[in-house]
Amino acid sequence: MRSSDSLPPRDLPRQFASRAELEATLRQLFPQAPGGLSPIPGGRRAAEAALAAIDPAAYGRSRNHLDGAVTRLSPHIRHGVLSLVEVREAVFAWLARSGQPPVAAQKLINELGWRDYWQRLWRQLGDGIWRDQEPLKTGHPPERYAAALPDDLLEARTGLACMDGFANELIHTGWLHNHARMWLAAYVVHWRLIQWQAGARWFLQHLIDGDPASNNLSWQWVASSFSSKPYMFNRANLERFSSGRYCSACAAATDGTCPFEASYEQLQADLFPGASSC
Amino acid sequence: MLKPVLWIHGEALGPANPALVAHPGAPALFVFDRELIETQRLSLKRLGFLYECLLELPVTLRHGDVVEELLSFARRHGADGVVTSAAVDPRFGLLREQIAAQLPLQVLEPEPFVALPEPLDLRRFSRYWRRAEPVLWGRGSAAAPPAPARRWDR
Numbered sequence: 001m002r003s004s005d006s007l008p009p010r011d012l013p014r015q016f017a018s019r020a021e022l023e024a025t026l027r028q029l030f031p032q033a034p035g036g037l038s039p040i041p042g043g044r045r046a047a048e049a050a051l052a053a054i055d056p057a058a059y060g061r062s063r064n065h066l067d068g069a070v071t072r073l074s075p076h077i078r079h080g081v082l083s084l085v086e087v088r089e090a091v092f093a094w095l096a097r098s099g100q101p102p103v104a105a106q107k108l109i110n111e112l113g114w115r116d117y118w119q120r121l122w123r124q125l126g127d128g129i130w131r132d133q134e135p136l137k138t139g140h141p142p143e144r145y146a147a148a149l150p151d152d153l154l155e156a157r158t159g160l161a162c163m164d165g166f167a168n169e170l171i172h173t174g175w176l177h178n179h180a181r182m183w184l185a186a187y188v189v190h191w192r193l194i195q196w197q198a199g200a201r202w203f204l205q206h207l208i209d210g211d212p213a214s215n216n217l218s219w220q221w222v223a224s225s226f227s228s229k230p231y232m233f234n235r236a237n238l239e240r241f242s243s244g245r246y247c248s249a250c251a252a253a254t255d256g257t258c259p260f261e262a263s264y265e266q267l268q269a270d271l272f273p274g275a276s277s278c
Numbered sequence: 279m280l281k282p283v284l285w286i287h288g289e290a291l292g293p294a295n296p297a298l299v300a301h302p303g304a305p306a307l308f309v310f311d312r313e314l315i316e317t318q319r320l321s322l323k324r325l326g327f328l329y330e331c332l333l334e335l336p337v338t339l340r341h342g343d344v345v346e347e348l349l350s351f352a353r354r355h356g357a358d359g360v361v362t363s364a365a366v367d368p369r370f371g372l373l374r375e376q377i378a379a380q381l382p383l384q385v386l387e388p389e390p391f392v393a394l395p396e397p398l399d400l401r402r403f404s405r406y407w408r409r410a411e412p413v414l415w416g417r418g419s420a421a422a423p424p425a426p427a428r429r430w431d432r
Contacts, residue, residue, distance in 0.1 A: 008354070010347070011380070012310075012339035022327065028343060030325055032316060038323035042330030044292060080290035080363075081331050084391035088414070102415065109414060110407070116391040117406045119366050122402060126368040174323035205319050208327040 004248055038208050040075065048077035051090050058101055060107035066177050066242045071108070074209035075175070077115060081153070115214065119272040124211035129216045130197060132225035139274030145195040149202055153188065160258070161250035162238055163187050174208040179241055185222040187231050190271050193257055196223040230275075232267055235260040279359040279382060283307060283352045284337075287370055291331040296386035297361045298335070304361070307351045308332050310341040310375040314369065345376045352381055363388060 007013065012029065016022040023037045040046075054071045062068030076082040091112075098104070122129060127242050136142065142194040152158050156167035166184045170176050176184070181203070188199040196219040203219075204210040220226035235258055239247045253261075262270070284297045284306035291308075293299075298306065310325065332339055340347045352360060359382035362374070377383050392410045399405040 010340050012341060026322055026326055033320060033322040035321045035323055035327055042327035043334040079288055079331055081292040083294040085389045113407055113410055117403050121400050122366050206321050208324055211431055230328040258358060
């Protein structure tokens with residue numbers, strides 16, 4: 001690290017011998033910030049490498065799978081290291097280069113559209129993104145939901161291998177696959193009956209692509225305050241899109257206590273017994 | 279504005295930042311917003327990611343009160359104003375107002391992902407996408423067939 005006495009007063013250092021030295025400096029600068037660095041590096045070089053590696057066709061086919069060809073561009077887009085325009089042009093250039101039909105890139109362009117949509121909504125709603133956009137469709141009154149996350153979730157010791165795995169990944173890497181975000185959010189809101197805002201704050205604390213608009217409005221989509229019905233999943237869905245990696249090592253999956261082991265109809269009845277429209 | 283300083287914020291940490299494009303070589307500042315970091319209890323992962331992005335930009339780094347640090351930086355450089363890029367986070371709007379009360383402030387807009395006439399119906403993504411998708415593909419090499427819009431497929 002460059003000696004601080006060679007810098008103008010209050011300027012922060014810009015030269016580090018290693019990532020470990022950067023981390024040590026940041027711990028001194030921000031002693032209240034929990035954890036360490038993400039294994040995912042920031043910066044234009046990393047962003048350009050991620051952009052050069054995109055495969056829009058494979059993305060379209062496999063993006064819902066935890067092992068799918070997701071782009072991992074979100075942290076770079078969120079902080080403007082890559083602009084949406086640059087990514088859009090890279091996708092069109094990929095189409096021209098690959099000779100694939102436009103439909104091959106349609107899913108990826110659609111997801112870029114979601115990013116643009118959330119930002120436009122944020123401009124319109126401002127801090128209103130923290131409030132329910134519509135009444136919940138779960139049949140539960142708002143006061144039924146707890147205001148804070150429980151310790152077992154924050155400490156990744158719920159006893160459910162999937163949810164503990166997602167919480168650990170969130171806390172230690174700062175990135176989660178979109179499907180894992182959905183499952184974890186649905187578990188928090190519908191199985192644990194916790195206000196979506198508590199989960200949204202938790203995600204924003206850790207996600208290196210943490211964007212209040214995308215994050216909060218997606219939590220509201222799960223909760224059903226920005227959608228026509230609550231999002232839920234069952235074990236079969238999670239097991240399929242995670243290749244069974246969690247269930248195979250989970251006691252709850254074999255001892256009959258997995259809370260996700262049910263049909264959608266059964267879960268609907270159990271989780272939302274008072275919902276009139278479901 | 280003859281001698282501005284640039285205010286770089288966390289929504290535009292790349293070379294497409296219109297303030298950096300319009301004023302190459304001008305003194306630029308990023309401030310780690312102490313109040314925001316503390317109230318949101320941001321993790322070191324998030325701060326480290328930002329820091330690594332900033333190390334690849336020609337920008338001075340500080341930690342503290344954003345307005346105070348920016349005005350002090352402008353004084354150090356004898357600046358006659360501040361140039362920045364548009365931001366969506368309403369917090370930046372409040373900070374901009376405080377800065378503009380002290381120094382001339384210019385806000386530059388980045389190129390939009392898709393240019394659409396306002397007002398736009400944003401009640402559901404599908405309504406936005408019906409307008410945006412044809413415009414986007416109209417500027418590509420060929421038109422794509424419309425697809426059903428659904429967030430987070432089950």
